[in-house]
Amino acid sequence: MVIVIVAAVTFIPGDFRDDKDISQVKKGFEWIIPDSNRLGSTPEDELVRYGKDLVANTAVYLGPKGKVAAISNGMNCQNCHLDAGTRSLGNNYSAVFSTYPKFRARSGTVETIYKRVNDCIERSLNGTALDSNSHEMQAFYAYIKWLGKNVPKNVKPDGAGIADIPFMDRAADSTTGKSVYQQNCQRCHGTDGQGTFNFDSTAYQYPPLWGKNSYTTGAGLYRISRLAGYIRYNMPFDLDARKDEVHELTDAEAWDVAAFIVSQPRPEKKYATDWPDIRLKPFDHPYGPYADSFSEVQHKFGPFDPIPKAKKTK
Numbered sequence: 001m002v003i004v005i006v007a008a009v010t011f012i013p014g015d016f017r018d019d020k021d022i023s024q025v026k027k028g029f030e031w032i033i034p035d036s037n038r039l040g041s042t043p044e045d046e047l048v049r050y051g052k053d054l055v056a057n058t059a060v061y062l063g064p065k066g067k068v069a070a071i072s073n074g075m076n077c078q079n080c081h082l083d084a085g086t087r088s089l090g091n092n093y094s095a096v097f098s099t100y101p102k103f104r105a106r107s108g109t110v111e112t113i114y115k116r117v118n119d120c121i122e123r124s125l126n127g128t129a130l131d132s133n134s135h136e137m138q139a140f141y142a143y144i145k146w147l148g149k150n151v152p153k154n155v156k157p158d159g160a161g162i163a164d165i166p167f168m169d170r171a172a173d174s175t176t177g178k179s180v181y182q183q184n185c186q187r188c189h190g191t192d193g194q195g196t197f198n199f200d201s202t203a204y205q206y207p208p209l210w211g212k213n214s215y216t217t218g219a220g221l222y223r224i225s226r227l228a229g230y231i232r233y234n235m236p237f238d239l240d241a242r243k244d245e246v247h248e249l250t251d252a253e254a255w256d257v258a259a260f261i262v263s264q265p266r267p268e269k270k271y272a273t274d275w276p277d278i279r280l281k282p283f284d285h286p287y288g289p290y291a292d293s294f295s296e297v298q299h300k301f302g303p304f305d306p307i308p309k310a311k312k313t314k
Contacts, residue, residue, distance in 0.1 A: 031094050031157040032150045033086050044142065051143025054136060056084045059203035061136065062127065068136060072127030073214070073267075079207035080124055080221060082234060085147065088159035089233040095156040097148030105280035107273065113141055123218040126267050163229040165251045171302040172224060177260030180253045184236050185209075193264060206237070210264030217286070218269035224300065225284045228258040259301055262286070283307040 036052055039045040054061055055077040061067050063074040082090030100113045107115075117140045118129040130137040151157060182191075188206040189195055195208035208214040221227045232254035239248060249257070275281050279291040286300040294307050 029151075029155065029157060031159070033094075034146055034149065047139050047142040048146045050135075051139035051141070051146075052084050054139055055081065055143060057203060058125065062121075062125075063203060065202055069128075071130075072121060072125035073212075074204060075125055075207045075213070075215070076203055077120065077125075079204060080120075080215070080230075085144075087234070089161075089163045089229075091162050091230060092160060093144050093147050094151060095148065095160040097145045098151040098153055098155050105277065106275060108276035113144060117141070117144075120219075123269060124215040124221070126213075126216050126269070162226050163233050164225070165229050165232050165254060167302065167305045168252060168255055169303060169305070171298070172228070172255040172259035174256070174259040174263045174301075177256035177258065177263075180249070180257040181260050184249065184253075185257065188237060193261070209261050210266045212267060214266045216267040216269040218271060218274075222262055222266075222286060223282060223284050224255070224258045224262055224286075224302075225282070225304075227261060228254040231258055255302075262300070283311075 036049065039049050058072065058076040058078075059066065059074045062069055062072045064070050064072075066072070078084050080091055081093065083092075085091075085093035096113060096116065100116060101110050103109070104111050111119075114132040114137060117137065118132075121127045122129055130140075181193075186193075189209050190206075192211070193209040194211050194213070195204045196206040197203070198205045215221055221230065228251075232249060232251060235249065235254075270287065275285070278289055281290060283304050284299060284302075286296070288296050288299070290296075290299065292307065292310055294310070298304075299307065
């Protein structure tokens with residue numbers, strides 16, 4: 001089976017200066033998601049197959065009970081990159097191979113795919129970076145390259161990454177978000193947000209959303225806009241199976257439940273080298289210092305509309 005996504009594509013300037021691509025959009029590019037069932041038995045294909053398994057079942061290999069090494073918190077890469085990094089607007093990998101190496105404002109450097117993978121391992125899986133020459137890192141790389149093999153260089157398909165959802169005219173409300181969580185999220189993630197293990201407790205069927213085994217404050221999903229966009233188009237996870245019982249969340253519900261989740265305790269990781277140019281920090285980066293006069297609370301929860309507007313007037 002070959003899945004085709006008809007998409008808008010993004011042509012990325014060679015020296016864009018932000019984690020978000022500022023670009024000219026062109027319609028009609030088709031991202032063809034390769035079919036892993038068609039992989040052969042060559043060493044290259046076996047490496048791709050292992051890379052996919054690492055994304056889907058990271059904890060089996062690299063978690064607390066990992067077969068290869070015990071270097072991460074027990075979450076799987078696909079807890080954040082749905083369907084092993086292939087779901088549209090599910091934080092997929094469609095544009096990774098086509099756009100890397102690239103400048104990222106967070107580090108202030110041109111980053112490789114190896115750096116990007118290790119960032120996820122360290123920040124989201126609260127783990128230890130892999131050697132770029134290791135078999136596991138080479139498998140991650142091979143899988144990401146294989147997924148993006150039909151995407152032209154410097155092209156970003158629509159549906160890559162996470163959706164941007166409209167700002168509200170108020171701050172996101174964690175109290176309201178708690179009610180949204182109780183009604184829509186806790187049946188999978190638990191009343192305490194600690195997730196649900198699989199049958200043999202080797203990995204999470206539904207990941208912890210806060211607490212010691214969840215992603216850290218250094219992860220991308222700790223930014224409320226990223227978490228809200230991810231939730232809005234992917235949660236509740238059982239929506240398709242329970243359409244008569246559950247509803248698709250609204251933009252406001254996604255913002256509010258994201259506010260509730262990021263308000264909960266989690267491992268803290270702050271990197272002194274992040275955002276060397278503070279003028280390039282995203283509007284919702286939760287920690288100062290900032291190049292504007294808005295408070296840390298407003299940067300974390302909103303209202304957000306005034307922040308980019310003020311930046312444009314400078």
